[in-house]
Amino acid sequence: MMSDMSKMTLAQARDALRAGELTSAELTESCLERIGAAGALNAFVHDTSDLARAQATEADARIQAGDAPDLCGIPLGIKDLFCTEGVPSQAASRILEGFRPQYESTVTRNLRAAGGVMLGKLNMDEFAMGSSNETSVYGDAVNPWKVDDRALTPGGSSGGSAAAVAADLCIAATGTDTGGSIRQPAAFTGIVGIKPTYGRCSRWGIVAFASSLDQAGPMTKSVRDAAIMLGAMAGHDPMDSTSADIPVPDFEAMLTGDIRGKVIGIPREYRMEGMPEEIEALWSRGTEMLRDAGAEIRDISLPHTKYALPAYYVIAPAEASSNLARYDGVRYGHRATLEAGEGITEMYEKTRAEGFGAEVQRRVMVGTYVLSAGFYDAYYNRARKVRTLIKRDFDQAFEAGVDAILTPATPSAAFGLDEMSDADPVQMYLNDVFTVTVNLAGLPGISVPAGLNGAGLPLGLQLIGRPWEEGDLLNTAYALESAAGFVEKPAQWW
C-alpha cells in the first residue's frame, strides 16, 4: 500500500488528503521510500528528507484545520537550479559546490506557502545547458523507461525532474525551460510538462542561464496536475522586473475538454527533412484526435522556423556568458588553489576552468565571441532581429485566428546515454528544434504524452498557445490527453 501512494496524481493525492483518506506524513514517507530504492536513476541528488517530514507534519495540521490550498501536503521534487534556503543549490555545477543560499527562490517560496513538501533537489544538466542530463557534476540521470540493455537518457536539462515524476518518486516536480528543457524530458519520459508564457513565473532565485528565455514550469503526471501546480508557482513578483503583473486564473477550472470550434494550426515548416516516420505518424494521429474533438485544423506557415536554432545558439550563449561572469571564486562556490606569485587573473581563470564543465565552457566562450568587438552586429544583433521575425510569424498566425499550434515535441524518442558522445555539439542541439521557437517568441508550450514508438518508448506532442492563455492551452492539452489515453508506465527495473 505505502509504495502505491506515490503513484497517485497530484489531483488524486489532493482529494485523498482532503477527504482524510491518507496523511501527508504517510504520502511523504511513501515517496522517500521509493527515492531510497531508486538510486540507479540518480534523479535526487540532495536529500532533504528531514525538512520534508517536518513540512508534512505542518501540512497535515493545516489540512486538519480546514486551511488547505491545492498543494498542501503534496511531496514535490525541486530542480537543483532553484535556490532553496540553507539547502545545497548548485545548478549541477562544480563551481557552486558547497553553496547554500541564504534565501528562497520565489517559485519555491510560493510552493512552500501553499503547503508543498520538498523531498529533495533533482539532477539536471550543468547550468541547464544540455539535452541529455549528461553534463551534470552529479553524473547522468537515467530514464526509468528501458527497452533493452541500454540505459537511456531522460532528456535534459530537467532530466532528474522527468525521471523522478515518471518513476513515481514524487507526485510532481519543478523544471525550467530555456530552449526545451521542460518539454523535451517530459516527452522522453511519458509525462506532462508546460513552459508558461515568459513572465508568468518569477525568475527570482533561479540560477540564471539566458535571462530573456528562462521560465520555470511544472512537470507532472497529468494535464490537470500541471494546471493545479502552475497556478501555485505563478504570480507577480516585484523582485523580478520581467514578471507580469496580471492575475493568475484558476487554470484547473478551465479544463472542460470542450475544444469545439477551436482553430489548431499545423505548421508546415515543422515537417523536417529526415524526420522519423513514427514521429510523422504520431503528429498525424494527434491532428486527427483534435479534429475528432471538434477543432478546426488549419495548415499554417511559420517561415522563419529554420533559423530559430541558430538564433538561439547566438542569444543563449551571449546571455550565458554575461550571467556566468559572476562565478569568479570571490563571493560563493569554488575557488582554485593558487601557486606562489599568481594573482587575481589567474584566480579567475583557474577557478572557472576547474569549476565549469566542457559544455558550459564552450557556451560561455561562444557567447564571449559573438559579443566581442567587431562581431556584435554580425552575430548578436542579427540574431535578435531574426528573433523579432520568429515572434512575428507566431503573431500573424494568432491574428489570423489560430488558437493553438500542434507540433511534435522532439525529433526522436529517448536515446541511449553516451550515444551522442562522439557527435559534434550541434547534433545534440538539434534535440530542441521543435521547442526552441517557443522560448524565442516567449509563448506558452506544453508537451503531452501521446503514444509509444515501435520499440515501446514514449513520444510526446507539443501544443503552443497564445501569450498569457495557458488556461486555454491547458484545456486543449486536456482534450488531447483524453483522446490519446496514454496510461503506460515504465516497468520497474531499478
Place this chain on the structure above:
Amino acid sequence: MSIDLETAARVAKLARIRVSDDALPELAAEFNTILGFIEQLGEVDVEGVEPMTSVTPMRLKRREDVVTDGHQQDKVLANAPDAREGFFAVPKVVE
C-alpha cells in the same frame, strides 16, 4: 569566418577560462562547427527589422527610489571561499 588558434586563445582569455595550449586546436574546431551552424542567419533578410529587446510588450515597472534592503553582511559573506573581518578576501590586485 574561421577561428584560428590565436582567436581561440583570445576568446578563452576574454572569458577568463584557462585553456591549455594543447587543448586549443579542439576548441577552435568546436567553435568552427558552432559558428558554421550560426552562419545560416546571414541568409535572412533583416532589412528594417528591429532587434528584439523584450519578448512581451510590457513596460518595466518603476518603484519609489528608497532603500528596501540591507544590513545582511553575515548572509552576504556566508558562502565566500575566503572572508575576513567582514570583507571578501582576494589575492593582491594592486602592486
